[in-house]
Amino acid sequence: EPEVTQTPSHQVTQMGQEVILRCVPISNHLYFYWYRQILGQKVEFLVSFYNNEISEKSEIFDDQFSVERPDGSNFTLKIRSTKLEDSAMYFCASSERGTGNTEAFFGQGTRLTVV
Amino acid sequence: GQQLNQSPQSMFIQEGEDVSMNCTSSSIFNTWLWYKQDPGEGPVLLIALYKAGELTSNGRLTAQFGITRKDSFLNISASIPSDVGIYFCAGYNFGNEKLTFGTGTRLTIIP
Numbered sequence: 001e002p003e004v005t006q007t008p009s010h011q012v013t014q015m016g017q018e019v020i021l022r023c024v025p026i027s028n029h030l031y032f033y034w035y036r037q038i039l040g041q042k043v044e045f046l047v048s049f050y051n052n053e054i055s056e057k058s059e060i061f062d063d064q065f066s067v068e069r070p071d072g073s074n075f076t077l078k079i080r081s082t083k084l085e086d087s088a089m090y091f092c093a094s095s096e097r098g099t100g101n102t103e104a105f106f107g108q109g110t111r112l113t114v115v
Numbered sequence: 116g117q118q119l120n121q122s123p124q125s126m127f128i129q130e131g132e133d134v135s136m137n138c139t140s141s142s143i144f145n146t147w148l149w150y151k152q153d154p155g156e157g158p159v160l161l162i163a164l165y166k167a168g169e170l171t172s173n174g175r176l177t178a179q180f181g182i183t184r185k186d187s188f189l190n191i192s193a194s195i196p197s198d199v200g201i202y203f204c205a206g207y208n209f210g211n212e213k214l215t216f217g218t219g220t221r222l223t224i225i226p
Contacts, residue, residue: 004157031212033212033213035214035216041218042203042216042217042218042219043152043158043203043205043214043216044216045213045214045215045216048212048213050212055212056211056212056213058213091157091158093157098212099207099212099213099214100145100146100207100209103160103163104160104214105160106157106158106159107157108155108156108157109155109156109157
């Protein structure tokens with residue numbers, strides 16, 4: 001069964017460093033998302049991406065965050081200068097025709113630890 | 116922003132028992148979804164509800180979309196060990212591409 005894959009599964013970084021989290025969405029999907037989940041809390045929306053541009057972003061997704069689809073298969077989330085409070089699980093998701101029409105499938109997540 | 120509150124926060128039950136959990140919202144949603152999250156995994160969709168009043172089943176799971184569009188419940192009948200995990204409701208509104216997740220209900224099965 002097709003699945004969303006994320007790498008790495010765990011990343012430890014020093015405060016102030018840049019990190020790039022990588023995702024390979026399901027191949028025929030057109031909508032891509034990043035969500036995060038701080039330990040023990042709910043899943044929070046960060047950003048949605050369609051047709052090579054951001055379609056929606058939350059207030060969490062500030063200037064320190066960016067997303068890119070560099071090569072037609074990968075979808076990346078970059079955090080420019082990490083802060084301690086960026087420590088969380090980051091989930092990539094994709095859907096075929098948008099959340100309202102088709103299921104969003106989530107990856108297994110990348111656990112980011114900022115020290 | 117829109118808030119989804121789930122109750123109870125956690126449940127401790129014995130295998131074979133039925134489970135019921137709720138989700139209430141401060142505002143209306145067009146679509147309600149129920150996800151399950153196993154430890155170290157991403158959320159997996161269990162049930163999607165598209166119409167107010169709709170009652171939908173998926174095996175031992177039954178969920179309803181409240182008439183007011185501000186609430187939903189999920190029932191699990193005859194619980195089994197693999198039902199352990201965190202259950203999240205999520206709401207969606209037409210015109211935007213995001214899911215708003217609830218606070219979660221953690222289900223534990225006591226041996």
